[in-house]
Amino acid sequence: MSDEQELGITESKQYNTGEWYAEVVQKAGLANYGPEGMSGFIVTRPRGYALWESIQNYLDGEFKKTGVQNAYFPLFIPESYLEREKDIVEGFDPEVAWVTHGGHEELEERLAVRPTSESIIAPYMAQWVRSHRDLPLRVNQWASVVRWEATETKPFFRTKEFLWQEGHTAHETRDGAWDETMTRLSQYQSLYEDVLAIPVLRGAKPEHDKFPGADTTTTVEALMPDGKSVQAGTSHYLGTSFAEAFDLTYTTEDEDEEPAHTTSWGLSWRSLGALIMTHSDDQGLVLPPTIAPEQVVIVPIWQADTQEKVLDYAKDIAEDLEDAGVRVELDARDERNPGFKFNEWELKGVPVRFEIGPNEVDDDVVTAVHRPDGDSVELDRENIAEAVQAQFDEVYAKLYAAAEENLEENVREASERNEILGTIGQHGGYVKAPWCGDEACEDEIKEQIAAEIVMVPLNDEDAEIHDGENCAVCGDDAEETAYFAKSY
């Protein structure tokens, strides 16, 4: 870290969320904005990329345990391929970056920088699948995609290029493909709830907001502290539309030729945005121990006459933790005082700080301080590696509980238009309301307060209740329960 770096976060999360977020991302060393002429692009610095690697490792492990293999498809898609599935071309054409020249030659056909890869993966799956014995077929790729949206850059949340994984599968039956869709949605939910300490809601996107060409788009939605919802991962049951467009068929046991049922599912570095936004505070980044690059930082506190004994003790503890697989950093810099170090590691989001001075050495203990609440506890030197795991669990539980409380307090009900508008206007969060299913009713809300229907419950247990209920906006018969919210 350079001398010139200013450590303090100056913006307020509560009053100035957007600027605060941008400041945390930059000062914690997660990302920089792209170069001049490339607004919408970011540079992901090592501390930011390490978080993405943790997410990758977790999901990749879950995918592989459940039959998914990684592959890699070309970065470019010929325009004619993109055009073969009409919903895809309508949905993505306005935001495609086009390669028109290779070297000094103009290309005969423009190539799309992939905005998503169904249009190039499906035709290859079609080559690989002959019979029902080749199904299910499951491939995933970790890659970047480009969507040329002209909105303001928000690192990880909204960028023209983003890192993600996209899984693509083919199945014999609708049921097989639907189970797959749900399996992946559940894995996304686990990532959020078990790794990132963020509870999510599961649902489906309304018809008019589905992935282009999909039969059903399912989503996990996370509520941010500013009251807006993040579409945190989506899993699509594509029906047979892509299979039909790209001749992805198989022969059944009876030698009939049938189109496969396909799925696709993607999770991007937006998950990083949700992580940063949910837990961090006006001192900087806050990370759950599950994902923090350093889980413990040891800050030794010495005077000239105690330096040696304090440092020896601290090193010994660092070694113990390392041997136990704990990610630990011993900050033994001589040129910085403990207060400076506290601030720096708080900014960087280390979940547990060990403070070790002469007293700790004499008493054979360490003082462990939690991020973000500053709670401190004295731990015995003996079995320190075990004891610290309990601290990690505690920190994780606190972060999760805070996020859960925010979510639970912010799902409200409404039965008429003004109630929707008023509740979201005042509190943010989700408003559940009976809905007729018509996009026009969403538009009315959108125009007034820029809130939209972010999901409808997946298993509509409220189905019966809708008997006799009316759409909160237009008053026609209600068909579904809509979750209105402002959205990232």
Place this chain on the structure above:
Amino acid sequence: MSDEQELGITESKQYNTGEWYAEVVQKAGLANYGPEGMSGFIVTRPRGYALWESIQNYLDGEFKKTGVQNAYFPLFIPESYLEREKDIVEGFDPEVAWVTHGGHEELEERLAVRPTSESIIAPYMAQWVRSHRDLPLRVNQWASVVRWEATETKPFFRTKEFLWQEGHTAHETRDGAWDETMTRLSQYQSLYEDVLAIPVLRGAKPEHDKFPGADTTTTVEALMPDGKSVQAGTSHYLGTSFAEAFDLTYTTEDEDEEPAHTTSWGLSWRSLGALIMTHSDDQGLVLPPTIAPEQVVIVPIWQADTQEKVLDYAKDIAEDLEDAGVRVELDARDERNPGFKFNEWELKGVPVRFEIGPNEVDDDVVTAVHRPDGDSVELDRENIAEAVQAQFDEVYAKLYAAAEENLEENVREASERNEILGTIGQHGGYVKAPWCGDEACEDEIKEQIAAEIVMVPLNDEDAEIHDGENCAVCGDDAEETAYFAKSY
């Protein structure tokens, strides 16, 4: 695997190397050619990608142990950035793919799809580095790059888009940067020699064949069975040219401002090409156990009355191996006979096959068969997991020895032009010859037999010998020892 797939390799490695290679790549399920209109691109199938993941895991681990952090930089580079380092723009401009449109809008400035990332990484390193305390700075990214070359596609060896890693570092001194350059070259060498069972030669590229803008380009070169050399990984000491072009400077302890010394180093999926080409044979893929997705395949051989006992025994062994961390596949398919299975797993390159019939069950043994030479050995059922490791070592040693023999037999010396031409023409391989250092002498050889100087030894221990020696081509005083070879 579908019924229709033809298992056999029909081309000959010895007589028709190019066609044989293409057939192995496709029939072993490693890669397909890209879509129409996108010649030069390939689709990397799961079995091919798994090999790349193994290479990634190994190198990424080595990098991280030696101070490298991963990061991610934008896919595109503004044309004006590319132009800031003049050698880069001269070297890469003819093969850049250009993005000219985003959505329906023409861009104000064209964006290069990265052919290599020095021009976008250096300016960010310049932002991150202030003082000598920020150095060394080491970042790496795993990414794809695009170079629009108009040559024939050869999967993994020559493709317009390829996967690689590119490491970029900045240092205070020339010595620091040079040590870095050598560290990375040694890690590449280890990948080949300790993981891929391919011995390599280390050297430097001649002046006129350096990476654009580099002070020195070092290389590991691998000799393929067809007598051609593969540039298998390169590590560049860039001097201060990139630092000067992008203002990457630091303040010394004495508060002076100095340009940093930088390096970059890259290894691509060409390493996969070398792996496939080196060991495979006319039965298909051959893989060392270090990298094989399945290290052992168990093929049970039964009649109706022995099926249960053979299968139980086989399952039990598979579990033992799995518990010991061995990558094992039990091929219990009922609809395929053992002969078919042998062929299929040979094609796919599984290094050790366990054949288990009723006799093996009765005798409490397994028959282990090595790929590629078919050597078989009887192993005791007890301690099978340990015993199989010894088989892996043996298979690895055999593969390495064969590659090493090929290399050792094919480094020859020559002292005049016709000897160079004749020796390479007749045998392929490397020809060492004294050289004056002038590109024109290489051109003469290149024009006649398409061989070039692939490297000069790094520590020219032959330096003294050159006293009184003459360039094998022009007869002027010799300055270096050149390794001539045909090259991929």
